[in-house]
Amino acid sequence: MYHYKHAKSVVEPVPIEQRYRHIRPRPQMPDFAAEVDIDLSRPLDEPVREELRQALRDFEVLFLTPQELTPEQHLELASVFGPVAQGAYFPRKDSHPQIEVLANDARRPASVDHWHSDLTWLEEPPAGVAIQLVEIPANGGNTAWASMSKAFAALSPGLQEYLRGLRATHTWEISQWRNYLANLGEEVLLNSIRRFKPVSHPVVQKHPQSGKEILYVNETFTRNIDDVPPQESREILRFLCEWLKQPEFVHSHRWQRNGIAIWDNLATQHYALADYWPHSRVNQRVTFNAQGSRAPVANTLAEVGGLGVESRVAYGY
Numbered sequence: 001m002y003h004y005k006h007a008k009s010v011v012e013p014v015p016i017e018q019r020y021r022h023i024r025p026r027p028q029m030p031d032f033a034a035e036v037d038i039d040l041s042r043p044l045d046e047p048v049r050e051e052l053r054q055a056l057r058d059f060e061v062l063f064l065t066p067q068e069l070t071p072e073q074h075l076e077l078a079s080v081f082g083p084v085a086q087g088a089y090f091p092r093k094d095s096h097p098q099i100e101v102l103a104n105d106a107r108r109p110a111s112v113d114h115w116h117s118d119l120t121w122l123e124e125p126p127a128g129v130a131i132q133l134v135e136i137p138a139n140g141g142n143t144a145w146a147s148m149s150k151a152f153a154a155l156s157p158g159l160q161e162y163l164r165g166l167r168a169t170h171t172w173e174i175s176q177w178r179n180y181l182a183n184l185g186e187e188v189l190l191n192s193i194r195r196f197k198p199v200s201h202p203v204v205q206k207h208p209q210s211g212k213e214i215l216y217v218n219e220t221f222t223r224n225i226d227d228v229p230p231q232e233s234r235e236i237l238r239f240l241c242e243w244l245k246q247p248e249f250v251h252s253h254r255w256q257r258n259g260i261a262i263w264d265n266l267a268t269q270h271y272a273l274a275d276y277w278p279h280s281r282v283n284q285r286v287t288f289n290a291q292g293s294r295a296p297v298a299n300t301l302a303e304v305g306g307l308g309v310e311s312r313v314a315y316g317y
């Protein structure tokens, strides 16, 4: 019989000893958010690379041993999980433009304190991100991840079935990204409207690698449920976007300097806590695409003429 308290637990947790021979993931929650000890100063063998991919499928976000990474090592790490993308929308490291640098300090307050997964307004959003925190505040500045497989599994069977039949429209235009682009200039905003139109995605997606069902709406980019009355769309979205924030689905990660995380951008949403102003926090991130994706994520900011232009709005998104 369905019982929602049971549905919030994991019925058959991943048997780590049987599945892993080369790494030993330590999940921080049942089947979610695993720490992995690994030395990235040497090339990784293929069996280790395959187990890292397995761990990302099983645990959705991984935290690797904090260590110095050269830009080449960072790119190499991301490439374990999928073809490296040209980045998305943040400023770039001059020497390695596939590495985005997101720096926050007294002058540039943090602004990604809202739940989302990256670029869901593209037809094919990126598969994930490999991020390193090269500068952290003394306290605070956590990143929280929420498991969208857990959030979906805990819904009642009747609601799950209803949601499986729905699609939803995603667009950057309802996010703070619009404000950011507007500050880059009217032409950049108009180019963006022309180039990145709203897209429709299923509300429930089957993860192509893990097979898990994923709840796929977020409060930052999901504008409406398609083909239902507006009031139903609004209330269902409001319910789902509150539902997915339950502590049973969320791991809040406290960073160490040079800490590294890999997240699955389909299976999770994330939220960067903005509680450390006026202190500094700097992260470097490399985005990777799905294996064999048809339309790999390009440099969205360059496509609309916004790369290299400084916005007065601190990333705005």
Ligand SMILES: [Fe+2]
Residues within 6 Å of the ligand: 112, 116, 117, 118, 270
């Ligand atoms: Fe993000």
